[in-house]
Amino acid sequence: MKTLPPLYTGLLLASLFSPAALAQIPSSDGYVLDKVVQVSRHGVRPPTESNEKLLTSVTQRKWPTWLVPFGNLTGHGYTGAVEMGRYRGEVLRDAGLIPRGCPDASQLLVHASPLQRTKATAQALLDGMFPGCGLQPGYVHGKQDALFQANEMPFAALDPAKAKAEILKALGGSVEAAQARYKPFEEKLREVVCLPATDCPYGKQDWTLEQNAKGRFAIKGLSAGANMGEVFRLEYSQGLPLDKVAFGNGRTAAEVSSLMVLTKAKYDYLNDIPYIASRGASELMNQIALELKQGTPLEQKDAPDSPPDVPLMLLVAHDTNISYLRTMLGFGWKQGDYIANNIPPVGTLQFERYKEVKTGEYFLRIAFEAQSMDQIRNLTQLTDTQKPLRSDFQSAGDCRKTSAGLLCPLKDAMVKVEQNIDPTALTPYTFN
Template sequence: MLRLSPLSLRLLFAAFVALFSQIAQAESHYTLEKVVEISRHGVRPPSPDNRRAIEAGSARTWASWLTRDGDLTGHGYTAAWLKGRYESQRYRQLGLIGNACPNNAEFYLYASPMQRTKMTAQALAEAAFPGCGVTVQAKKGPDPLFQYPAGKASKASAAASRQEALAAMGGDLAAAQQRLQPQINALKRAVCQPAAPCPVFSEPWQLSVWSNGTIGIKGLDTLAAMAETLRLEWSENKPLSEVAFGKVRSAAEIAQLMPLLSYKYDYTNDLPSSASRGASTLMDQIAKALRGEQQNALPDTRWLLIVAHDINISWLRTLLDFHWQQGLYPPGNIPPGGSLVFERWRDERQQQFIRIYFQAQSLDQLRQLTPLDQQNPPLLTELHFNGCKTTEAGTLCPFTAAMQRIEKNINRSVIVPDRY
C-alpha cells in the first residue's frame, strides 16, 4: 500500500484545492447585465369593493384596519423595504448597481397609479438607495400598461374566453363548485357565525363574461376575496383574535383557507385569451427592455422595477406557461410583494442568457417582518425549459429561446403604444 508523508499529503491537498479553485473560477464567468422586475404591491386591507362583497356574503362585519381600505399599510411598507434591501444587496454584490445614488441609466422605477403600488415602489427604492429620493414614475390616471384594452371584446373573443374558463374548471361550473366543496366548507367554518346566515356559501356560482372580455364567477369571486383578506390579516401581523375571527393559530392553518384564491386564478385570470389581452402591452415592454430597444419603451436601464398587481403577474405567467408552488402557499399564489423577475446575463464569450424566476416572502416572513439574507432568503422558483442549464448564477436559458418564449403569445393587435 502506498503511504504518503504528512508533507506529501499537505501538498496533495493543496493541489486539489488549487484545482477546484481553478474549476470554480472557470465556471464563474457570468455577468449580470440587466434586471426587469414586475412586483406586486405590499400588504393592504381589503379594497372597498372587496369589503362590501365579503361582508354581504358572510352577513357580518370584518376586522377594521388602521389604514384606509385598499391602501398599503405601514407593516406592508416595511415588508417591501426588507425585500428591496435584500435585492439591492445582491445586485451590488453582482456588480449590477453601485453604491451611489442612481441615474436613469442604472435604475428606473415605474408604478401603477394606485396608492398601494406607488408606496410599495417608494419602499423598495428607499431600501435600495437610502437617502437618494428616487422618483416613482406613475401616471395620474388609468395606465394601459396594467389594464385590459379599452373597448368591448368581440363576440368571438368573449365566447373564446367563456370556453377557456369552462375548460379550466373541467367543463361544468356546478360540478366545479361541488368538487371544491371541502375547501368551501373549510372557509365557511372560519368566517361564518354558527346558526347565522352566510349567504355566499349557499348560492350557486354564476359565470359571466364582462363587456371587455374579462371573466367573473359570482360566488367564487367573493370566496376568493375572503381567502385573500384572511391572508392579508395574517401577513399584517394582526392579533390572532382578529385573524380569521380568531379561528387560526399558525401559518399552516391560514394556508389551508387559501386554495379558493388559486382556483379563482385558474378559472378567471390564467386563461390564454384573457392573459393575451391583459398582458401583451406589459410583456412587450419587458421584451423591449431585455433587448435594449428604445422606441415606445421604458428607459433602457440596468434595473427596471415595475410595481403592479397580482393580476398582472398572473397574466404574465400564463403567457410564459410558468407554474409554481412555494412554501405553505397553494399553487400559483402571488403573495404581497412577490415579484416576477427577468435577468439578462452574459458569459465570457459574450453569449447572452435569460433567467426567469418568481420570488416572494413566506407567510411568516411577512407577518414577522423577517430580515432577508442568504441564510433566510425569500421563496424562489425558476422557470426551466429545454435548453436551459443550471449554473452558479441560477437557471440560465439561451437568449434567443428565452425571448421566443417571452414574445410568442404577445397579441400585437391589442398593444397600446405610449411614452414613458
C-alpha cells in the same frame, strides 16, 4: 386605437454628483449580470372597499378593522417592501449592476401602476434599495395605465364568446360541475366565517359566470370565497393577533393557505386562461421583451415603443398582472406554505440577463421570488441564511445550472417570452 402616452414623472435625485462607473463582477463560473427587469406585486393592504362590502354581506358579521383606507398599503406592508428592496438591492449591488451610492437616471427606471398601494410600494422598494437618495417612482396620472390595466381598456378587449368558451373548458364543462367539486371547501369556509345559529348566506349561492362593465369575467358565488382566502392571508401577513386572523382559524401560515383553495380556483378559471392572459398582458410582456433585447444582437432597432435602455427596470404591479405573465410563460411554482402559483405581497417576477465573459454570449434567468408568509408577518431581516423563497423557470434551449441560477440562452429564452404576445392587444406606449 391610439392612446395618449403615459406621463413618466421620472426619478428625482438627491445627490448632485454622478456615481462612479459600475464595475461588472463576474460570478465564480464566469457570468456577469447585465440587465434586470423585475415586476413586483404591491405590499400588504386591507381588502378593497367592494370586497369588504361583499364579505360583510355574505357573512353577516364584522371583519377586522384596518388603520388605513380600504385597498391602501399599510405601514406594515411598506416596511416589508422596504426590507425586500434592501435585500434585492444588496444582491444587485454585489453583482455590480447598481451603484453603491445613488444612481443617475441612466441606470434605473421605476414605474408603478397608478393606484396608491402600487405607488407606495414602489416608493418603499426604492427607499430600501437606495436609502437616502430621494428617488421617486414614475406613474401615469389617472386611473389606468396600458401596462397594468390593459384588461379593462378597449385596445385589449376580450372576444366574449371566446373567453367564455375557454373559461368553461377550464371549469370542466360547466360552472355547476365546478361548484360541486368545490362544495367541501365552501363548507369549510362556512364553518370559519358563519356564526352559530345565524342565517349566514355564504355558500348558499349558485355560481354563475358573468362579464362586468369593464369587460372582465367573474364567477359570482366563487368570488366571495376567493376573496376571503386572500383577506385571511393579508390579515396574517399584516401581523394581526392570531385570534383575529380568519376569526381565529388561521394561526399558522399552513392553516391560512388551507383556507385559500377557492382563491386558487378563481385564478385557475379566470386569470390563468391563455387567451385571457395574452389579451391582458401582451402590452406588459412586450415592453419587458423590448427591454431585455436592447444592447444585444436581438435588439429591434426600428421598434417605435422601446423603453429606455437601463440596467434596472422595476415595475410595480398587481397579482393579476403577474398571473397573466406567468400564464403566458407557462411558469408554475410551489413555494413554502403558499398554495401553488401564489403571488404574495411584493412577490417578484424577475428577468435577469447575463453575459458569459469568455464567449460574450447572453443568457436569461427567469425566476419568481417572494418572502414567506412568516417573513412578512414578522418583518424578518433577509440575509444569506434567511433568504426569500425562489423558483427558477426552465425557459427554453440548453439551460445551464450556474452559481447565478438556471441560465438559458437569450435567443431561445426570448422565443418563450414572446411566443404568446398578441399583436392585436398592443397600443403605442412611451415612458417619458
